[in-house]
Amino acid sequence: MFIKKNKLQSDVQSFLGVTLTLIVIGFLFIYSSSSIYALERFDTSNYYIQRQLIGLGLSFFALLIMRFISLDFLEIITPSLFFATFALTAGTLIPGLGTTIHGSSRWLNLGFVSLQPSELLKLMFVMYIARFLAKKEGQKFTFTHSYLPFLIVIATVALILLKQPDFGMAVTLALTAFILLFIAGFPLKHLLLTGAALIPVIVFLIFKHSYRLKRILTFLDPWQDPQGSGFQIIQSLIAIGSGSWFGSGIANSKQKFFYLPMQHTDFIFSIIAEETGFVGSSIIILLYVLFLYFGLRIAWQLKKSFHTFTTLGFVILLTLQALINIFVVIGLIPTKGIGLPFISYGNSALICSCAMVGLILNMAAREYKTH
Numbered sequence: 001m002f003i004k005k006n007k008l009q010s011d012v013q014s015f016l017g018v019t020l021t022l023i024v025i026g027f028l029f030i031y032s033s034s035s036i037y038a039l040e041r042f043d044t045s046n047y048y049i050q051r052q053l054i055g056l057g058l059s060f061f062a063l064l065i066m067r068f069i070s071l072d073f074l075e076i077i078t079p080s081l082f083f084a085t086f087a088l089t090a091g092t093l094i095p096g097l098g099t100t101i102h103g104s105s106r107w108l109n110l111g112f113v114s115l116q117p118s119e120l121l122k123l124m125f126v127m128y129i130a131r132f133l134a135k136k137e138g139q140k141f142t143f144t145h146s147y148l149p150f151l152i153v154i155a156t157v158a159l160i161l162l163k164q165p166d167f168g169m170a171v172t173l174a175l176t177a178f179i180l181l182f183i184a185g186f187p188l189k190h191l192l193l194t195g196a197a198l199i200p201v202i203v204f205l206i207f208k209h210s211y212r213l214k215r216i217l218t219f220l221d222p223w224q225d226p227q228g229s230g231f232q233i234i235q236s237l238i239a240i241g242s243g244s245w246f247g248s249g250i251a252n253s254k255q256k257f258f259y260l261p262m263q264h265t266d267f268i269f270s271i272i273a274e275e276t277g278f279v280g281s282s283i284i285i286l287l288y289v290l291f292l293y294f295g296l297r298i299a300w301q302l303k304k305s306f307h308t309f310t311t312l313g314f315v316i317l318l319t320l321q322a323l324i325n326i327f328v329v330i331g332l333i334p335t336k337g338i339g340l341p342f343i344s345y346g347n348s349a350l351i352c353s354c355a356m357v358g359l360i361l362n363m364a365a366r367e368y369k370t371h
Contacts (some may be wrong), residue, residue, distance in 0.1 A: 055347030243277040247277035
């Protein structure tokens, strides 16, 4: 037991170390990538890094709350919190409450602050699914009583996210949930049939809105409209390519001089690649691999099913977001509007990601006390 406890503590320390390293790297490159844009728009190069610093303080507070909250109490109120965050997310569609940025209504205008409730929703969604799976453990899986309720939940959440629209978040949450179901031992035939049924739905959603089809066509050939729809991905590829092996040096990016849009949010990895090259980019990817590795190791050492599935869900979700973001900026998949976890600018995302980490630490700490 002593050896196992030390092993879990070592994994938790490594997991936390990787997370903190990603946050520090994020601060460095948020400033590097946004300073010129901030100076032009707000007359101060520190605008975004100062706001992210406030977000870090709130993130640390969220991490502490989740680290010391009663896990039994949290498990009980998870359904209520899930429906509350769902309602907040739906509130973004109400005129006057929702704020539209870059064509998407993903933010709630609370007067003194803007909140992206879908970030809270993804946290509670994972916990709701984890609770659902924990309650079903040991029972015989049936389509009506086990699988259908899950499909209704994910379909309802996806519908709200698609109305914002946030296609990327809907896909990421669905993938995370299906992976959890696979791990939980749900019949593979149900999962495969669902996947097959979703193909025509996805095709319909793509053709329903012209901008989605345009993204697909741009992804296939960005050079057909280099000054229009293909501009962003072309500039991203130029940034990555110009980084070569060791990069141009931190703060020496040329693409941040108004060539690459969203350089401190969705496309921050492009700036990292330009300034640190292949070596620096590989280190970032390695950190996310380690985040997944130590996260999975922690999950499998937790005794309670709800804790295991919650930890798995958080780690898988954040890793998928990182994977999708990197694939987008290097041109392997169409643009999705998903930031790089712990690194991209955005307070709501950082707060919720740190809350996930805090809850994982809490669940691991509870395991210490049982030995």
